[in-house]
Amino acid sequence: MFTVALGATGCGSEEPDLVNGKNLYAESCQRCHALERAGGGANVGPDLDEAFAYAREDGLGEQTVEGVVLSQIGNVRRNSTMPEDLVTGDDARDVAAYVAEVAGEPGEDIGALAEAGAKVSSKPIVAKSGKLEIPADPSGALAFTSSRAQAKPGTVEVAMPNPASVQHNIALRDEGGQLMQEGEVVGEGGTSMFTAMLKPGTFTYVCTVPGHEEGGMKGELTVK
Numbered sequence: 330m331f332t333v334a335l336g337a338t339g340c341g342s343e344e345p346d347l348v349n350g351k352n353l354y355a356e357s358c359q360r361c362h363a364l365e366r367a368g369g370g371a372n373v374g375p376d377l378d379e380a381f382a383y384a385r386e387d388g389l390g391e392q393t394v395e396g397v398v399l400s401q402i403g404n405v406r407r408n409s410t411m412p413e414d415l416v417t418g419d420d421a422r423d424v425a426a427y428v429a430e431v432a433g434e435p436g437e438d439i440g441a442l443a444e445a446g447a448k449v450s451s452k453p454i455v456a457k458s459g460k461l462e463i464p465a466d467p468s469g470a471l472a473f474t475s476s477r478a479q480a481k482p483g484t485v486e487v488a489m490p491n492p493a494s495v496q497h498n499i500a501l502r503d504e505g506g507q508l509m510q511e512g513e514v515v516g517e518g519g520t521s522m523f524t525a526m527l528k529p530g531t532f533t534y535v536c537t538v539p540g541h542e543e544g545g546m547k548g549e550l551t552v553k
């Protein structure tokens with residue numbers, strides 16, 4: 330039924346760079362697609378674990394999955410919300426190889442791959458003198474550098490320096506999920522910020538760029 334012969338990927342070319350593939354996945358794909366081993370993702374497009382689970386069951390190899398992903402990147406159907414050629418050349422091959430390596434495969438990334446993508450700390454960032462600084466992940470992954478923060482009640486200036494090439498902001502939701510405050514969206518080198526009067530409670534800080542919060546760019550702020 331599914332007969333694809335993919336010679337092209339193996340023609341004496343260098344081995345794909347899976348670490349580069351994972352980093353690019355975080356930067357270019359995670360805002361639309363879930364992939365568990367890459368740390369989840371949003372559901373604008375199909376869940377890639379589900380999309381390729383059938384291929385695993387049918388015993389189709391990584392080369393086949395890699396070919397399907399590569400052709401999707403280069404030939405998006407007309408009117409799709411997925412932008413064409415998000416990544417090209419060796420970068421496209423690396424992303425496809427990474428997806429082929431992990432899609433539908435339970436477990437966790439190991440070694441250098443575990444180091445790639447977002448490095449989110451669960452150690453809380455604590456506000457100092459009414460200032461709370463929560464940087465965006467430098468790799469371009471959909472994450473802040475920490476998933477937890479703490480502040481004392483009162484006026485708090487919240488700032489998110491953005492060292493990544495992906496646009497981000499920082500915003501705050503109350504316990505009911507309502508947006509309370511929102512900093513401006515900034516690119517590389519910019520700082521998104523807002524000042525809030527906080528009462529004791531638990532809040533969620535998020536990035537409101539479409540797909541980013543769903544892709545995992547959020548954390549919990551405890552005020553007490």
Ligand code: HEC
Binds near residue numbers: 360402
């Ligand atoms: C803006 C959202 C968006 C981004 C970003 C995006 N995609 Fe997609 N993708 C989609 C949508 C929507 C579909 C559903 C099919 C279609 O519309 O063509 C899709 C389909 C796919 C499929 C086919 C899945 C299937 O079930 O057959 C693959 C594979 C895929 N995308 C991989 C990627 C990769 C790899 C990246 C990053 C380089 C990426 N996508 C970035 C939205 C996106």
